[in-house]
Amino acid sequence: MTDQMNEIPTIIAPLDVPAIRREFPILSKTVYGKPLTFLDSAASAQKPRSVIEAETALYEGYYANIHRGVYKFSQDATEAYEQTRETVRQFIGAEKAKECIFVRGATEGINLVAQTWGRQNLKAGDEILLTYLEHHSNIVPWQMIAEEKGAAVKAVPIHDDGSLDMDAYKAMLTDKVKLVAFAHISNSIGTLLPAKDMIRLAHSAGALALVDGCQAAPHLKIDVRDLDADFYVFSAHKAYGPTGVGVLYGKEKLLDAMPPWQGGGDMIETVTFEKTTYNDLPHKFEAGTPNIAGGIAMKPALDFITALGHDRIAAHEAMLLAYATQKLGAINSLRLIGTAPEKGALVSFVMEHAHPHDIGTILDRQGIAIRAGHHCAQPVMDRFSIPGTARASFGVYNDTADIDRLADGLKKVMDIFG
Missing domain, CATH: 3.40.640.10 (Type I PLP-dependent aspartate aminotransferase-like (Major domain))
Known part of the structure; x- marks a missing residue:
């Protein structure tokens, strides 16, 4: 056998997201009577209790x-x-x-x-x-x-x-x-x-x-x-x-x-x-x-x-990105903006007939916080001939359930705007 065949694959332990969430007091809050689903870490991440x-x-x-x-x-x-x-x-x-x-x-x-x-x-x-x-x-x-x-x-x-x-x-x-x-x-x-x-x-x-x-x-x-x-x-x-x-x-x-x-x-x-x-x-x-x-x-x-470990964070967020890309990509009238092979942990998208600000407002009433607009990157928006995007970005406290709630919320956007 070669040395390469004798190598033991590195196993990366998954993040314990429920335990991580308990370190962030704000994540126990509700918004309009709904549990907070925070998907705007790219703008500013929430703070753990230690901070x-x-x-x-x-x-x-x-x-x-x-x-x-x-x-x-x-x-x-x-x-x-x-x-x-x-x-x-x-x-x-x-x-x-x-x-x-x-x-x-x-x-x-x-x-x-x-x-x-x-x-x-x-x-x-x-x-x-x-x-x-x-x-x-x-x-x-x-x-x-x-x-x-x-x-x-x-x-x-x-x-x-x-x-x-x-x-x-x-x-x-x-x-x-x-x-x-x-x-x-x-x-x-x-x-x-x-x-x-x-x-x-x-x-x-x-x-x-x-x-x-x-x-x-x-x-x-x-x-x-x-x-x-x-x-x-x-x-x-x-x-x-x-x-x-x-x-x-x-x-x-x-x-x-x-x-x-x-x-x-x-x-x-x-x-x-x-x-x-x-x-x-x-x-x-x-x-x-x-x-x-x-x-x-x-x-x-x-x-x-x-302490969480960069490898574990990267693996967790890569999983979230893949899940969100698949989940949102299956929604009719939604178009992902930015599909490069190498990406960070966020999805940016537009929807037919719905302005990004309308998307963000409707989601907010469901307790879902995303970012909407040009994201202080107007040349990018000009490149794609759009006024802005809706953007969901992920952190260590997010899981697939957050993305499921986002997808359900976007279906309500479709119901309103057709």
């Missing part, structure tokens, strides 16, 4: 400003805040904790890179390469800095199934391109982009790469060093964590060379009226009092994901 309790524990037990006080509460809060940074480092596979900058969210992280690295490095005639799948937060900041510097923003097209046109991507990677910025997973139609290959190709063309990991962080094992990403951003609130806090990862040499974006406390080393010198990483980019409670509560959120 809620972490914020409460700070405010009730040891709240103080961080990095500045010599007294116990300040030191305890600082230690808890910086423990999160180390957890983030491990979670994304960064080499050093100081490469992990705390921001308000991915939007601020992208703007930070655009307004520091972009202002420092871009010039007239340069190009920033995006894709047609991008969230507005990964379009507008680049347009703003491009207009200022005389650079151009270009977008790689997508195929009819929502997958990226890799031939076009390679052709568009000319020596004019200084940065490629793209979503790891599309928030609007779920396409999983080949991030590692895209980064490798960008580097071969002499460009840097920024990855919007908002939709990937709760679902995939992230390893920024394996990807060789120059910058990687994500928001805590999509990863079962608090709002108002997120992460910008950057390679140390790039961050060191970038100027500060905002001025104020914590980002300084010395200040005189003649000259200010700046703090070391990561504090150079963290001006002012941060979201202390959010930063501390991000740790239990990431710990929650890690």
Whole structure:
């Protein structure tokens, strides 16, 4: 026998969804007298009890400003805040904790890179390469800095199934391109982009790469060093964590060379009226009092994901995606938007005669929460000549019963609109 034949297949234990649901207090609520079926995690995930309790524990037990006080509460809060940074480092596979900058969210992280690295490095005639799948937060900041510097923003097209046109991507990677910025997973139609290959190709063309990991962080094992990403951003609130806090990862040499974006406390080393010198990483980019409670509560959120296991999460969500694709695909008058072979855990769709907002409203009366609209991704909607979609997105607390309720609810939409 060969060694391969002697290999024992890896068995991935399924998630215990009922036990997971018990960790989320809000999932016991009812809406219009119906049990809550929450299918909007791509917009913002619900919070486990450990995250809620972490914020409460700070405010009730040891709240103080961080990095500045010599007294116990300040030191305890600082230690808890910086423990999160180390957890983030491990979670994304960064080499050093100081490469992990705390921001308000991915939007601020992208703007930070655009307004520091972009202002420092871009010039007239340069190009920033995006894709047609991008969230507005990964379009507008680049347009703003491009207009200022005389650079151009270009977008790689997508195929009819929502997958990226890799031939076009390679052709568009000319020596004019200084940065490629793209979503790891599309928030609007779920396409999983080949991030590692895209980064490798960008580097071969002499460009840097920024990855919007908002939709990937709760679902995939992230390893920024394996990807060789120059910058990687994500928001805590999509990863079962608090709002108002997120992460910008950057390679140390790039961050060191970038100027500060905002001025104020914590980002300084010395200040005189003649000259200010700046703090070391990561504090150079963290001006002012941060979201202390959010930063501390991000740790239990990431710990929650890690404890469940990325392989188990991926297997569970792949099962949900396959089930939802089959279940919704069987509904007359419903058309799935985004059917790429590699997808994240969401389904986006339109229905004949029913506007996405009408679909969302009718489902809401049945206790089913989905997202309806353009999902801050208008170029995607324009690509498919639609005003928007209805989108159901899944998390670790969802099961097939949620999808069954969604399908039943959509049949009621059909009864109303014909």
